[in-house]
Amino acid sequence: MSFELGSDPELDLNAVLLIFINGVIQEPGSHYQFGGGTSFNFVTAPKKEDNISVFFYRGTRGTDSVSVEIIETIKEGDELQLMQFDNVVTQNRRSIAGIVTSDLVETNLYAGQGVSDSVSRPFDWYKQKVDKFINNNFVYKTRPSIEPHVYPTARIIGDVSSSTGEIFVDNAQFFNYEENESSIVIDAVDALIVNGGSSDPVAAAITATVGTGGTISALTITSGGSGYVGSAVTISLSAPKTIGVGVGTTASATIPVVNGALNGTANITNPGFGYNASNPPLVLSPTPNPTFENITSIDIVQGGAGIVTGITTVIGTGGQGTLGLKFFLNAASNAQYSNFANGYPIFISDTIVGRGVTSINNSQNDAVVGVGTTFVDNIYIVRNFSASAANAEFVADILSTTASSSEIPATGFVTCGRFSWGRLAGISRSSSPISIGVTGLTFSGLSTYPTIQRRTFGHRDSGALRNDLG
Amino acid sequence: MAAIVTDQFRILNAENFVNSVTNTSNAYYVFVGLANPTASGFGKSSTWDTNTPSPIDNFEYQGFVSDNMSFGRKVTSSNVRRVVRRINWVQGTRYEMYRQDYSINSLSPVSKSARLYDANYYVMNSEFKVYTCIDNGSSGISTTGNASLDEPTFTDLEPSKPGVSGDGYVWKFLFSVAPSDVIKFDSTEYITLPNDWETTTNAQIAAVRDNGDSTVNENQLKKIYIDERGAGYSQGTHELDILGDGTGGKAILDVDALGRITSASVSSGGKNYSYAMVDLGSINSNSTTKAKLIPIIPPSKGHGHNIYHELGAERVLLYARFDDSTKDFPIDTTISQIGIVKNPTSVGSTAVFTDNQYSSMGAIKFSTTSGTLAIGDVLSQSVTGGTAKGFVFSYDTETKVAKYVQDRSLFLNQTSFDQTDYVGVTTSARVYEFASNTNAVTSDGGFSGTVDTAFTGVSTNPTGSKVISLGVNFANGVATPEINKGSGDIIYIDNRPAISRNSRQKEDVKIILEF
Numbered sequence: 003m004s005f006e007l008g009s010d011p012e013l014d015l016n017a018v019l020l021i022f023i024n025g026v027i028q029e030p031g032s033h034y035q036f037g038g039g040t041s042f043n044f045v046t047a048p049k050k051e052d053n054i055s056v057f058f059y060r061g062t063r064g065t066d067s068v069s070v071e072i073i074e075t076i077k078e079g080d081e082l083q084l085m086q087f088d089n090v091v092t093q094n095r096r097s098i099a100g101i102v103t104s105d106l107v108e109t110n111l112y113a114g115q116g117v118s119d120s121v122s123r124p125f126d127w128y129k130q131k132v133d134k135f136i137n138n139n140f141v142y143k144t145r146p147s148i149e150p151h152v153y154p155t156a157r158i159i160g161d162v163s164s165s166t167g168e169i170f171v172d173n174a175q176f177f178n179y180e181e182n183e184s185s186i187v188i189d190a191v192d193a194l195i196v197n198g199g200s201s202d203p204v205a206a207a208i209t210a211t212v213g214t215g216g217t218i219s220a221l222t223i224t225s226g227g228s229g230y231v232g233s234a235v236t237i238s239l240s241a242p243k244t245i246g247v248g249v250g251t252t253a254s255a256t257i258p259v260v261n262g263a264l265n266g267t268a269n270i271t272n273p274g275f276g277y278n279a280s281n282p283p284l285v286l287s288p289t290p291n292p293t294f295e296n297i298t299s300i301d302i303v304q305g306g307a308g309i310v311t312g313i314t315t316v317i318g319t320g321g322q323g324t325l326g327l328k329f330f331l332n333a334a335s336n337a338q339y340s341n342f343a344n345g346y347p348i349f350i351s352d353t354i355v356g357r358g359v360t361s362i363n364n365s366q367n368d369a370v371v372g373v374g375t376t377f378v379d380n381i382y383i384v385r386n387f388s389a390s391a392a393n394a395e396f397v398a399d400i401l402s403t404t405a406s407s408s409e410i411p412a413t414g415f416v417t418c419g420r421f422s423w424g425r426l427a428g429i430s431r432s433s434s435p436i437s438i439g440v441t442g443l444t445f446s447g448l449s450t451y452p453t454i455q456r457r458t459f460g461h462r463d464s465g466a467l468r469n470d471l472g
Numbered sequence: 473m474a475a476i477v478t479d480q481f482r483i484l485n486a487e488n489f490v491n492s493v494t495n496t497s498n499a500y501y502v503f504v505g506l507a508n509p510t511a512s513g514f515g516k517s518s519t520w521d522t523n524t525p526s527p528i529d530n531f532e533y534q535g536f537v538s539d540n541m542s543f544g545r546k547v548t549s550s551n552v553r554r555v556v557r558r559i560n561w562v563q564g565t566r567y568e569m570y571r572q573d574y575s576i577n578s579l580s581p582v583s584k585s586a587r588l589y590d591a592n593y594y595v596m597n598s599e600f601k602v603y604t605c606i607d608n609g610s611s612g613i614s615t616t617g618n619a620s621l622d623e624p625t626f627t628d629l630e631p632s633k634p635g636v637s638g639d640g641y642v643w644k645f646l647f648s649v650a651p652s653d654v655i656k657f658d659s660t661e662y663i664t665l666p667n668d669w670e671t672t673t674n675a676q677i678a679a680v681r682d683n684g685d686s687t688v689n690e691n692q693l694k695k696i697y698i699d700e701r702g703a704g705y706s707q708g709t710h711e712l713d714i715l716g717d718g719t720g721g722k723a724i725l726d727v728d729a730l731g732r733i734t735s736a737s738v739s740s741g742g743k744n745y746s747y748a749m750v751d752l753g754s755i756n757s758n759s760t761t762k763a764k765l766i767p768i769i770p771p772s773k774g775h776g777h778n779i780y781h782e783l784g785a786e787r788v789l790l791y792a793r794f795d796d797s798t799k800d801f802p803i804d805t806t807i808s809q810i811g812i813v814k815n816p817t818s819v820g821s822t823a824v825f826t827d828n829q830y831s832s833m834g835a836i837k838f839s840t841t842s843g844t845l846a847i848g849d850v851l852s853q854s855v856t857g858g859t860a861k862g863f864v865f866s867y868d869t870e871t872k873v874a875k876y877v878q879d880r881s882l883f884l885n886q887t888s889f890d891q892t893d894y895v896g897v898t899t900s901a902r903v904y905e906f907a908s909n910t911n912a913v914t915s916d917g918g919f920s921g922t923v924d925t926a927f928t929g930v931s932t933n934p935t936g937s938k939v940i941s942l943g944v945n946f947a948n949g950v951a952t953p954e955i956n957k958g959s960g961d962i963i964y965i966d967n968r969p970a971i972s973r974n975s976r977q978k979e980d981v982k983i984i985l986e987f
Binding site: 194196202283418466469470 | 576586629630678683740935938978980984
């Protein structure tokens with residue numbers, strides 16, 4: 003933590019700081035000196051066992067004060083070496099003993115060669131390679147910049163419209179890791195949604211033919227690629243060797259898209275000229291952009307997980323003639339069902355009965371939610387939910403043709419599956435919100451479902467889990 | 473005493489590391505472990521989560537890490553990428569143009585960087601497309617150039633203007649980050665570069681790469697920087713040769729009525745230049761102020777030919793996902809150490825282990841149990857010669873499989889957790905394996921279980937309805953770790969606050985290595 007002033011010369015840090023030692027307020031200027039940065043200089047050194055409290059009045063956050071996450075480069079224990087410049091010779095290396103402010107470091111005392119207080123000089127920076135003992139403290143060579151980023155990530159299991167403020171996922175608890183594991187309060191997090199990615203589009207390979215006069219006479223598709231969208235793609239050709247008036251111009255063309263691949267006859271919109279038939283231009287066929295959205299201000303994170311202790315067939319919520327599955331759940335505590343509600347999607351996995359059922363949404367004209375393929379693993383829409391302490395149950399509507407009571411006996415097992423659910427809400431959408439449809443997909447695991455990954459909070463403000471919970 | 477290691481050496485090291493990872497004779501794994509960091513013991517701390525100790529770089533600590541290793545995920549070629557510092561395109565920002573001559577004596581004009589790779593001369597746009605800045609409208613008159621107003625979104629082989637604002641920018645499209653790489657490798661600090669740029673047959677990359685090969689296409693030079701426009705040069709538009717150690721380059725200059733060079737563009741890029749100057753000899757007979765035109769020399773053979781050199785790829789990012797897709801990754805355990813190990817060997821062998829994941833915990837399958845097991849409990853069993861001991865790292869009530877490690881903390885002096893002598897050292901400090909026998913396996917938490925000595929194999933069917941793969945092979949109810957303890961080189965260790973796993977939780981681990 004470093005306190006630093008803005009550019010207003012009237013700002014006075016001492017006016018917004020209160021320091022107590024063992025409950026006794028300290029007077030700035032008399033008991034301590036502070037001009038900003040990371041340390042206070044007390045007139046009388048506090049004792050090791052003293053209880054020191056520092057209060058900083060921030061005023062209106064974002065207006066009177068801002069907190070900035072510094073992406074650290076240089077750290078305590080690194081070495082600096084001032085280099086030769088303007089006839090001042092190179093110094094020996096010095097160890098950094100402290101980071102005073104965001105642009106000032108303190109090193110060991112130095113009385114060697116190359117000292118000058120009038121010449122600004124370049125310096126070399128050497129990262130710490132061994133653990134050190136500096137100012138009575140161990141300074142390890144660990145570096146925040148190379149600490150692993152562990153990202154909370156989930157699969158989206160409910161449709162996302164361009165205007166929705168909530169997203170349902172298979173597991174959301176990890177998005178709230180710091181709050182779940184410590185006293186840290188998370189006001190809100192951001193997230194990146196990516197749709198697709200299980201199979202990348204493949205760029206088409208195209209060759210150009212240069213005809214008489216140095217113009218493009220044909221474009222040959224040697225491989226149509228995949229993943230293209232729209233009716234045609236504008237391709238790019240490299241420029242002729244020489245560009246200029248009366249010398250050469252770059253050709254352009256479009257190629258039809260058929261079933262996601264480039265196919266058919268190219269429409270050469272400009273044949274260019276100045277090309278060489280023995281060295282024809284290269285052709286670039288751009289593939290579609292990833293479908294993604296950065297969403298912000300997720301301030302509601304809900305979810306839970308546990309085991310399925312029983313599964314049985316029941317009459318669906320549509321009444322006689324409809325079919326449903328009743329799931330019995332058990333979790334570590336009823337907190338796993340906190341805020342869980344009818345109409346939410348839930349992910350059921352690792353089941354051991356049935357042979358693939360199609361789940362439907364009774365409130366949407368029996369629209370298919372997921373076409374299951376293995377046992378009764380699937381995404382279901384929750385109906386008739388009730389919970390009692392660590393146990394709960396709900397009914398999910400299914401297509402009556404995809405299950406029978408003989409395959410799904412009414413008796414349960416200690417563990418006959420797992421459940422999880424998650425809801426991220428309070429979301430602010432981006433200026434280009436995307437829509438994602440997941441209902442109706444054939445369900446064979448979630449690997450083809452869209453992904454959401456936490457951003458902005460945590461380690462280096464990246465969205466990864468904090469590496470300290472203190 | 474005037475030697476340097478160049479940035480290219482670091483880029484080479486990054487390349488060598490990636491090649492080592494993708495070499496099929498090697499096997500790199502991201503591993504996790506230490507399920508009980510707050511217990512008493514060697515290397516542990518009751519305040520681990522709030523004051524996490526730094527790992528120590530010595531062989532003893534690496535042994536401790538091996539003791540507590542739980543499981544690992546192989547880093548495949550699709551899970552390792554070179555990365556560069558992320559610079560997002562933001563409207564109104566002043567970017568720098570690529571130049572070959574940034575140095576301490578010639579700082580980049582905006583970020584004041586002493587080297588190219590610290591300058592802001594490339595961007596990633598909002599569609600994950602990456603561009604090099606060929607021109608930012610700067611000159612000797614306006615060295616910092618203009619604020620960028622038009623976001624580059626085009627996908628062209630040739631450098632292009634991004635819009636019609638007239639901001640003076642010209643960008644060169646390099647590549648698009650693949651959708652599958654976005655979740656794996658995207659971070660707020662780095663841009664992911666495609667693998668195998670020099671050799672890939674990916675049509676889009678190959679087109680950009682081959683187009684940048686000026687030895688074939690004679691299109692090396694793209695920009696001439698007007699450092700000093702001079703005066704007294706012959707008015708008009710002139711096409712002049714570009715001299716230097718290359719050939720074929722030509723420039724088109726516009727000279728105004730005062731004889732000042734007002735624009736300079738490349739009409740033919742030529743090839744093989746490492747330095748160049750425009751031949752002004754035919755128009756300078758009346759010059760009163762000498763012009764200085766600096767042809768910008770692209771990296772490698774041309775822009776886009778080798779993005780690792782062009783963008784300064786001296787970092788590598790490894791990705792591993794731990795989820796509930798295999799019983800090797802139990803969902804009830806805790807993680808507080810993450811690391812990378814190279815070439816661990818298969819248990820009982822000297823051959824490198826090469827499977828996609830491994831379990832480095834021992835395992836016991838019980839036939840009958842009473843009581844409960846918690847993570848960190850100490851398991852014990854009477855075996856021939858003494859007592860086997862291990863810390864529980866996982867217990868699956870569905871399959872009745874407990875996974876454990878035999879951490880040195882169980883065998884050292886139980887007060888100091890070092891080599892200080894203690895009563896009973898002869899038996900208590902000796903490491904015994906859990907055995908397939910009828911002796912009960914008990915825990916300090918009141919659990920008792922009988923080893924399922926009849927069980928041999930890798931899968932079980934506890935309900936009779938579904939076969940469950942246990943991930944490791946059991947022989948008469950016990951299973952060894954899949955890798956030899958202590959084998960392989962641990963090249964990276966991170967201690968971190970404990971992460972409790974659970975069903976459907978996915979830990980996407982991204983590790984940055986700097987060279």
